[in-house]
Amino acid sequence: MTPTFATDTETTIPLHAVAPDGLDDLLANLPDSAASWSRAQGFKAGSGVAIALPGPDGVIIAALVGMGAPDARARDRFQIGKAASTLPDGTYALTGDLTLAEKEEAALGWLLESYRFDRYKDQSPAKAALIAPDGIDAGRIETIAAGECLTRDLINTPAADMGPTELEAAARSLAQTFGAKVSSIVGEALIEQNFPLIHAVGRAAEKAPRLIDIRWGNEGPALTLVGKGICFDTGGLNIKPGSSMGLMKKDMGGAATVLGLAHMIMALGLKLRLRVLIPSAENNIAGNAFRPGDILTSRKGLTVEVNNTDAEGRLVLADALTYGAEEDPDLMVSFATLTGAARVAVGPDLAPFYATDDSHAAAITTGAAQVADPVWRMPFHAPYEAMIEPGIADLDNAPSGGFAGSITAALFLKRFAANPYVHYDIYGWCPTAKPGRPKGGVGQGARALLAALPDLLDL
Ligand code: BES
Ligand code: ZN
Ligand code: ZN
Secondary structure: OOOOOEOOOOOEEEEEEEOHHHHHHHHHOOOHHHHHHHHHOOOOOOOOOEEEEEOOOOOEEEEEEEOOOHHHHHHOOOOOOOHHHHOOOEEEEEEOOOOHHHHHHHHHHHHHHOOOOOOOOOOOOOOEEEEOOOOOOHHHHHHHHHHHHHHHHHHHOOHHHOOHHHHHHHHHHHHHHOOOEEEEEEOOHHHHOOOHHHHHHHOOOOOOOEEEEEEEOOOOOEEEEEEOEEEEEOOOOOOOOHHHHOOHHHHHHHHHHHHHHHHHHHHOOOOOEEEEEEEEEEEOOOOOOOOOOOEEEOOOOOEEEOOOOOOOHHHHHHHHHHHHHOOOOOEEEEEEOOOHHHHHHHOOOOEEEEEOOHHHHHHHHHHHHHOOOOEEEOOOOHHHHHHHOOOOOOEEOOOOOOOOHHHHHHHHHHOOOOOOEEEEEOOOEEOOOEOOEOOEEOOOOHHHHHHHHHHHHOO
16 A cells, blocks of 8 residues: 555644644643643653644644654654554644754655555554645655555565565566566576576475566666565575574565665656666475585576575575676665574664765765665675685585674675675564554665665766
8 A cells, every 4th residue: 555645635733743842832822722731641742742632622623743852853763754643533734843854754754654554454544644744845755655665565465475476476567557678587497598596596486486677767877776585485495493484474575675666766757777686586495495515506607505595595696686787787786685694783673784885885874864764884894705615616605603694695795796786684674663664564775775876876
């Protein structure tokens, strides 16, 4: 589902965004009934706290949403948007002493808070609707929200209904909406056309592995996005324990994120040549599964010793990155739920990313802060290259010891990628609801990248 702004402006309720130090002045200017109700409720303008205020006849005449003190604000982005879930039925018009950036964040947060995953069960929709605040680019915000909600829907859909076949169908439907071209290389054709690693990872599953390839736009710099599309990760023969496997429908979170980002780029009509590559497979178990100890020769010609079949993401990505790099794009960016180590290092809210170019890293960090899509730069630490070199093959997919697991995985990918290169090792899941981020699948790093694209590609 795609949340949008309210368009019926006939009966709107003013929603005052207010900081604690502005509350007394605001209440002094509201009717007595409303001001006394706010005081009686103990409203202190805490971050994200919202209340509706009655007129003398008990009908709602206004609402308040707290912005919190500045340090509380830093803890919670999208706090105004949270009111979408807590205010009563109605159409609200945001007012208050807000900068344009604050209004944009409130508006985006509101739409993202209103997301529901309703494919398997009717969910009560958010009843509080928002009129697009004055001055913001409402269409752009709706587009960004739509891209993010596509990402969430794809991640939330269980593997039985979101295997490689269905992921390809979703990519085709997105492409069709925007007149993009799609092709795919499926099953045995992966061997014939030299994608041995994608084939090896996916060959034991019922739904055939594939490489999905979308192209859109015919002018401007070339941007290639690559997303890990492992529709379910059992770990393969190195099977995951149940507790680690439970959430592995989200192992196509990278693919879901690049599709959501592609939606944003195409709907906004950015002047660039976009390519999206999704190596998709289910890492499953059968008699023909690839094994620990197998040495595979990648599309690039580098040999890889499989020391753990659970380190499958870097294998499928290696062939896709090689293929993308063959046409030397101006920028290559991958998104992947690649390592448990990334989650351990920075937790579920921050998206760790790697960049070959310091100025790219700076632009992404700045963009991330602007759009409340937090990221943290990690190093392509060259001295650790030795850790991914096993001796009897060019590369090891799972260095023993497990030191710096996210970094060694990133270094592995960099051997295959084009330059310049940015790589995100995302988690793709929000374990507990936060403002604008309901529990479940979530896009990470896409909005930060979108905000940085003008800098990265001189748009
Ligand atoms: N999909 C997992 C990584 C993952 C696990 C992401 C949990 C988010 C949450 C990936 O395929 C994997 O299992 N990686 C292994 C690599 C190891 C065997 C070198 C890992 O991180 O444990
Ligand atoms: Zn795995
Ligand atoms: Zn995986």
